[in-house]
Amino acid sequence: MxxxxxxxxxxxxxxxxxxxxxxxxxxxxxxxxxxxxxxxxxxxxxxxxxxxxxxxxxxxxxxxxxxxxxxxxxxxxxxxxxxxxxxxxxxxxxxxxxxxxxxxxxxxxxxxxxxxxxxxxxxxxxxxxxxxxxxxxxxxxxxxxxxxxxxxxxxxxxxxxxxARAGTIEEKALTIYYSDQCPYAVNSLEIIRQVCGEAGAPYSLVPVDTLEKAKALPCVFNNYAVFYGGAFQTVNLLDAASLRRLLKR
Missing domain, CATH: 3.40.630.30 (Gcn5-related N-acetyltransferase (GNAT))
Structure with a gap:
């Protein structure tokens, strides 16, 4: 059946x-x-x-x-x-x-x-x-x-x-906006903490935990968004390899 x-x-x-x-x-x-x-x-x-x-x-x-x-x-x-x-x-x-x-x-x-x-x-x-x-x-x-x-x-x-159409923020360090909607975000955030810690790279993890925050985001968002150098990069969850490539830019 x-x-x-x-x-x-x-x-x-x-x-x-x-x-x-x-x-x-x-x-x-x-x-x-x-x-x-x-x-x-x-x-x-x-x-x-x-x-x-x-x-x-x-x-x-x-x-x-x-x-x-x-x-x-x-x-x-x-x-x-x-x-x-x-x-x-x-x-x-x-x-x-x-x-x-x-x-x-x-x-x-x-x-x-x-x-x-x-x-x-x-x-x-x-x-x-x-x-x-x-x-x-x-x-x-x-x-x-x-x-x-x-x-x-x-x-x-x-x-x-x-x-959302702007796609820029003042912060130049790696900045991740995320919500609890995606179960994979937890894994990605742990990778960010580890890789950035090893590289000595500053980063900011910003929880999007209310509707109001989500509607006011400075970029497109489906549950995760990445900024680096003040510019929007991707909605893709970062793994270790993609994060290291991004930090080398």
Missing amino acids: EPGFIDLTAENIADQHLCCIIRSKKPHPGVEAKRRWLVDRLPEGHVFRKLDVKEKVFIEYAPLETAWVPVEGDNYLYLYCLWVAGAYKGKGYGRALMEHCLADARDRGKSGICMLGAEKQKAWLSDQSFARKYGFETVDETGYGYTLLARSFDGTLPRFTDQ
Whole structure:
């Protein structure tokens, strides 16, 4: 029998696998932080829909008004992540998840759905070529390589905030903005502490722990953002190799 989809709720979230590659017999701090973050988001209309398996087959989205991203618009949903990996690719699960999101948006009377994109596909962003098959188009862009995609139902369009479009800060040292939404952030932050400590490189880790902070960010953000030399660098989580390359610039 084929597994079915389930939505996370306050009643089942404690027992559900959160669709990450992270494998740990003990509670993982990043996974548990994500679980706590989700508990607070679900009453806001946040949706985490997953295949009932312990693998990476899920979609995560929320009303734009309460989505932790520096994007503004009226009556939209924001699609954080659509991920189908491993043996489950090519079996129609991605299509089923996207079609569910589109149907949910229409049922809620939304004006459309938007998501973060880039001029060149980024590893930590949902597949924008897949989204374009469902009518998503570029509706806004920054000057540093990132775009906003939207599937509009009524002709209205969302946009990046002016602060997000700037992509600069005064601080020149490595600066990381992060939220508990991504379970992998804990691992990346530990790598930053270790590598920067070994190199004697100054750094700043800035938790984005409220909606207000997220909406006021000086760059695009899906749950993580990197600045160096006062300029925005990437939404990709840094590993040791990519961090060392960045520090050599």
